[in-house]
Amino acid sequence: MTELPSQARAEAERDAALVRLAETVAYVRLLGVRFDRMGDELTARLPFAPHLVGNPFLPAIHGGVTGSFLELTGMMQLAWSVVLADIERGGAAAEAVARGAFAPMPKTIDITIDYLRSGRPRESFARARIQKAGRRVAHVHVEAWQDERARPIAMMRGNFLLPKG
Amino acid sequence: MTDDDERDRLRAAMQGSGISGPGGGAVMEGIPFCREIGMRLHSAKDSVALLSVPYDERLVGDPQTGVMQGGVITALLDTACGSAVMAAPARLRSTATLDLRIDYMRPAQPGKTVMARAECYRMTRTIGFARAVAYHDAPEDPIASAAATFILDRVAAEAGDD
Numbered sequence: 001m002t003e004l005p006s007q008a009r010a011e012a013e014r015d016a017a018l019v020r021l022a023e024t025v026a027y028v029r030l031l032g033v034r035f036d037r038m039g040d041e042l043t044a045r046l047p048f049a050p051h052l053v054g055n056p057f058l059p060a061i062h063g064g065v066t067g068s069f070l071e072l073t074g075m076m077q078l079a080w081s082v083v084l085a086d087i088e089r090g091g092a093a094a095e096a097v098a099r100g101a102f103a104p105m106p107k108t109i110d111i112t113i114d115y116l117r118s119g120r121p122r123e124s125f126a127r128a129r130i131q132k133a134g135r136r137v138a139h140v141h142v143e144a145w146q147d148e149r150a151r152p153i154a155m156m157r158g159n160f161l162l163p164k165g
Numbered sequence: 166m167t168d169d170d171e172r173d174r175l176r177a178a179m180q181g182s183g184i185s186g187p188g189g190g191a192v193m194e195g196i197p198f199c200r201e202i203g204m205r206l207h208s209a210k211d212s213v214a215l216l217s218v219p220y221d222e223r224l225v226g227d228p229q230t231g232v233m234q235g236g237v238i239t240a241l242l243d244t245a246c247g248s249a250v251m252a253a254p255a256r257l258r259s260t261a262t263l264d265l266r267i268d269y270m271r272p273a274q275p276g277k278t279v280m281a282r283a284e285c286y287r288m289t290r291t292i293g294f295a296r297a298v299a300y301h302d303a304p305e306d307p308i309a310s311a312a313a314t315f316i317l318d319r320v321a322a323e324a325g326d327d
Contacts, residue, residue: 062197063262108269
């Protein structure tokens with residue numbers, strides 16, 4: 001039981017690191033994307049907001065917003081796995097994370113987005129699966145959904161260039 | 166509302182309010198997200214559309230470099246391809262993206278407007294095929310390229326003619 005306070009502190013530090021990491025990306029703030037974490041897996045959340053609309057007559061979320069949301073989810077999942085490893089490593093790497101000095105963001109090489117359903121005016125969610133993280137390139141699949149996890153609104157696969165570590 | 170009215174409204178929305186401002190073109194006021202990021206429509210006719218997004222610190226993806234987030238380019242290229250499809254010589258009520266593939270060749274330069282030129286190069290009765298490039302000064306020196314397909318919602322009368 002004596003482990004509990006330090007474990008709780010470690011979890012709080014991870015939560016704070018994730019918030020700091022997301023805050024570094026201005027475009028995440030513009031869209032209003034937030035990230036929840038369970039272990040090493042992030043769930044991105046995009047609450048509906050009027051400025052995200054692409055078709056005011058339906059209305060529907062702009063396809064570019066959904067595309068951005070998928071891409072940001074993939075990018076953040078990759079960046080977060082690096083940050084998590086740095087925290088675990090401790091020492092200078094963990095101190096850098098604590099200061100908010102993060103490695104450069106992964107850079108998108110290519111993405112393919114399939115739009116399956118129109119994005120309704122309600123909250124969207126997305127999760128990424130890192131299919132392979134090599135030394136230089138990572139391959140990622142991302143799915144976005146709204147009310148039902150089993151009815152995705154869009155899917156993305158993409159290759160990202162990893163920062164030199 | 167007749168189909169023609171609806172089509173005109175959507176066309177008007179895609180083409181903005183017609184209010185011109187600095188940088189040429191007109192902010193696409195009719196589409197909330199395009200207005201939010203300051204996306205401008207310069208021209209859309211004969212299956213070709215020219216759009217732009219001016220640099221804005223709110224669109225940055227990496228604070229260390231000040232480079233615009235890739236998602237902004239995604240939104241620009243998606244809208245450009247959709248505008249090119251709507252600008253094709255067909256009576257369309259609307260269109261929706263089916264799939265969008267983007268290759269990022271180099272980062273956009275901080276401080277510079279990103280242009281996009283899109284072309285709808287083929288249309289079937291139900292599908293429009295489009296491609297686009299994003300660039301600063303010349304399409305021959307691209308930041309990113311896109312290939313996209315769109316499902317077409319044709320005006321009923323014409324759909325019956327086919």
